[in-house]
Amino acid sequence: MQHLTLEAVARLVDEPPEPEESLHLRECLACRRELVEMRTQTQALARLADPEPSPFAWAALEARLAEEGLVRGRRAAPREHAWLRAAAAVALLVMGGAGGMAVWSRGGGSGPAAGPDLLAPQVAVAPAPEWEPAAPAAAAPGAPLTAAEAVRTVASEPATPAQAGGGAARRVAVADDAPRAEQRREATAALESAERDYLQALARYAESASAEDADPVTRLATLEGMVRATRYALERAPEDPVINGYHLAAMGQRDAMLRQIARSSEETWY
Amino acid sequence: MNESQLIHSARQGDGGAIQALYGLYSRRVYAVVRRLAGEDALAEDWAQETWIRALRALPAFRGDSRFSTWLHRIAVNTALHARRSRERKAGREEPLEDEFVTRPESGDALLRLRLEQAVAKLPEGMRRVLVLHDVEGYTHEEIGEMLGVAAGTCKSQLFKARARMRQMLATAYEPEEGVETCST
Secondary structure, eight states: OOOOOHHHHHHHTTSOOOHHHHHHHHHOHHHHHHHHHHHHHHHHHHTOOOOOOOTTHHHHHHHHHHHHTOSBSOOOOOHHHHHHHHHHHHHHHHHTTSHHHHHHHHTTOOOGGGSOOTTSTTGGGSOOOOOOOOOOOOOOTTOOOOHHHHHHHHHHSOOOTTTOOSHHHHHHHHOOOHHHHHHHHHHHHHHHHHHHHHHHHHHHHHHHSOTTOOOHHHHHHHHHHHHHHHHHHHHHOTTOHHHHHHHHHHHHHHHHHHHHHHHHTTSOOO | OOHHHHHHHHHTTBHHHHHHHHHHHHHHHHHHHHHHHSSHHHHHHHHHHHHHHHHHHGGGOOSSSOHHHHHHHHHHHHHHHHHHHHHHHHTSOOOOOOOOOOOOOTTSHHHHHHHHHHHHHSOHHHHHHHIIIIITOOOHHHHHHHHTSOHHHHHHHHHHHHHHHHHHHHTTOOOOTTOOOOOO
């Protein structure tokens, strides 16, 4: 007996069967089952939840809008964006060897060298502020940074193309023609000032926090590292249910933390 | 401020109104371009481009359709245009990556994750049609118009895409005793 092809089954999700297909379906359990599965798959696609854009996407768009002259009198950067960018920067720097690498090791990785570049994306999502160089962080190359050192590093180093992640952020960060750079400088002046103030405040905050404190920055750092480490592992073993479970749990917790941070940033906290 | 007022203010370049519209629709815009892109970095680029295009075109928005519909169409067109540009530059369709093994478990988060992954793994032409039809709900005629192909071609691609998805998602299924498996 010749079974229906998968393409024919796919067609039957939307269209009525031909007489001979009807006859076959009446007699063939396997093809009936296949049709049920195909319908289930199609219905599940229609119900897929929308993925969330990066919480940093608005900041990148806002900078681009200013570049393009599409926004009148650019508003001062909303505090939550400065908070989130700096928190993410600190998170990613601080994360280097902590929770994410621990998870990565459990997933069979061979250590940081084999893992994802935890520092690359998102750190430079801010519209390439050109901070005044300050005293460099004292940490030796490759040495783990404390939260406070990480904050000082972020505050003292200009974003570079190497730090910039992919996509929209990179375009903003590496645009190098003079008029655009000038527009960007003007458009981000208020943001730079606010962020510098914020980073100084955050440095003080990080210095005063003990390692055991479950402050939002540390928690976000851990969660962000876990998401990245599990995503990297998932790309290599997509069928592994344990890694899938870790990844989903980490993403859920990270999203909840970002929402909490966004809410708390509406209050005056520094 | 209601949506009409937000649109009016956004036309004047009001940053607050633009941000409010972004807050309302950024997730929907990102979702459609993300699925058409198949990867985060491209999707971020295309989502940003969508908003730029939409704000440039906003003065011409007359309200004949809902703003969300209008914006969604811009997102789709932006993604399709960007993809065509990439393909022209590359001079070829992107290669199909290795398929992966998975097992649908109805209704859970794992299935959703794997559906997303399977969609991302589809060849470009199939993914476009599957996303636009099965996820976004466009008709074959609408998709044919967007892609510049006949509705019949669109249908054919859709059925191929569903079949490919089914293969990817069903690979881990072991046939039960006494039950034949369908062959293609």
